[in-house]
Amino acid sequence: MATSNRFSGRKAVITGGAAGIGLAIANRIANEGGTPIIWDRDAEAIEKAISSGAAADGAVVDVTDRDAVDKAAAGIGATHGTIDILVCSAGITGPNKPLIDYPADEWRKVFDVNVHGVFNCNAACAPYMVKNGYGRIVNIASVAGKEGNPNASAYSASKAAVIGLTKSLGKELAKHPVTVNCVTPAAVKTAIFDQMTQEHIDFMLSKIPMGRFGKVEEIASLVTWLASEECSFTTAGVFDISGGRATY
Numbered sequence: 374m375a376t377s378n379r380f381s382g383r384k385a386v387i388t389g390g391a392a393g394i395g396l397a398i399a400n401r402i403a404n405e406g407g408t409p410i411i412w413d414r415d416a417e418a419i420e421k422a423i424s425s426g427a428a429a430d431g432a433v434v435d436v437t438d439r440d441a442v443d444k445a446a447a448g449i450g451a452t453h454g455t456i457d458i459l460v461c462s463a464g465i466t467g468p469n470k471p472l473i474d475y476p477a478d479e480w481r482k483v484f485d486v487n488v489h490g491v492f493n494c495n496a497a498c499a500p501y502m503v504k505n506g507y508g509r510i511v512n513i514a515s516v517a518g519k520e521g522n523p524n525a526s527a528y529s530a531s532k533a534a535v536i537g538l539t540k541s542l543g544k545e546l547a548k549h550p551v552t553v554n555c556v557t558p559a560a561v562k563t564a565i566f567d568q569m570t571q572e573h574i575d576f577m578l579s580k581i582p583m584g585r586f587g588k589v590e591e592i593a594s595l596v597t598w599l600a601s602e603e604c605s606f607t608t609a610g611v612f613d614i615s616g617g618r619a620t621y
Contacts, residue, residue, distance in 0.1 A: 379601050380407025384453045386446075387411050388436055388494055389463030390428060391418035393563035394513060394596075397589035398460050400427040401597045410449055412436065412494075413463070436463050436490030439497070446497040456501040458600045461491045461512045461535075465528075466568040472526040480527045487531035488538070495542055499551065508551035509600045512539050513592075516557045516615045524573060532557075536611055543609025552608040554599045559615035561587040582617035 385402050389395040390411025399409035403426060412434035413419050419431035430452070434445045449456055467483035468476070491512050502508020517525060518532025536555055543553035560566075560577040578586065595614050598604060613619035 378406035379603070380405045380458075380597075383407045383457040384449065384455060385409050385458035385460065385600065386449065386456055386494070386498060387428075387460045387462060388434070388490070389413060390431070390460075391415050391422050393462070394558075394561060394589050394592050395460070395462035396422060396427055397593040398462065398596050398600075401590075401593045402458070402600070403427055403429065405597070407458070408453065410453065412442075412445060436461075436494055437485040439493045442493040442497045446501065450501055455505045456498045457505070457507060458509045459494060459498040459502075459511070460596060460600060461494050461510075463490055464513065466525065467527040468568075469524045469570045469573040471524055475526060483527035483531050484534075487528070488534045491535050491538060495538070495553070499542070499546060502551045503546065503549045506549065508546070508549070509604065510539075510542070510546075510551065510553040511596050511599045512553070512555040513596075514539070514555045514557045514611070516559045516613065516619050519557055519611075519613075519619065519621065522573070522577070539611070540609045547608050550605075552599075552604055554604070554607060554610045554612065556592065556595055556599070556612045556614055557619065558587055558592050559618045561589060561592060563589060580618050581615065585616065587614060587616060 380402050387395045387399045390399045391413035402409045408429045411428045411431040416433050422428040465486045512535050514535040515532040517529040521529045539555040
């Protein structure tokens with residue numbers, strides 16, 4: 374793939390950036406001249422990403438811990454000067470169970486990571502962008518947040534919340550100018566599949582007209598446009614990348 378310098382001088386935080394979609398995004402930004410900084414729970418995977426050149430820096434950060442997120446953001450401000458881009462890719466699926474059988478503690482865990490984690494990171498990083506007069510935030514939601522997947526109520530509801538958060542914050546920051554958008558992929562085969570039952574995986578595949586799962590590189594391609602200077606009049610938007618699954 375040809376490289377460019379469209380992210381030259383830009384500092385990008387990618388949560389969940391040590392694997393899967395997040396790592397593909399970090400690698401793409403690095404290849405296009407940017408400085409990807411990954412936040413993840415896996416210290417070994419962070420070091421591997423840095424040594425491979427997919428990331429310039431990284432830190433072990435629990436996105437559910439607001440104090441830890443604020444501290445990590447302040448560290449980037451001190452070390453790298455500012456935060457230009459935030460991509461929130463960290464997420465979990467939770468168990469595949471009917472709502473009436475869904476454990477309350479698992480429900481809270483899904484919302485802690487998928488919603489509160491996005492809130493924490495958006496709220497901690499946006500002030501740096503506002504101060505600098507430039508910023509791009511991209512939150513990873515899911516087509517499940519628009520359509521709802523059976524036996525995945527917590528995941529579906531949490532991703533719907535990410536869509537609502539994105540639309541609200543995008544309007545709040547529009548005049549600064551900082552853009553805030555989200556993408557709603559159909560299923561992409563990554564390690565997150567390990568959290569799902571085979572029955573649920575088969576169901577998701579059956580809903581995709583193209584008859585295949587998405588690739589991390591395809592998601593990264595869309596996300597990096599939204600994270601670029603070219604995305605200058607698009608905010609509070611929701612972008613499907615679903616192989617034809619999305620119906621609205």
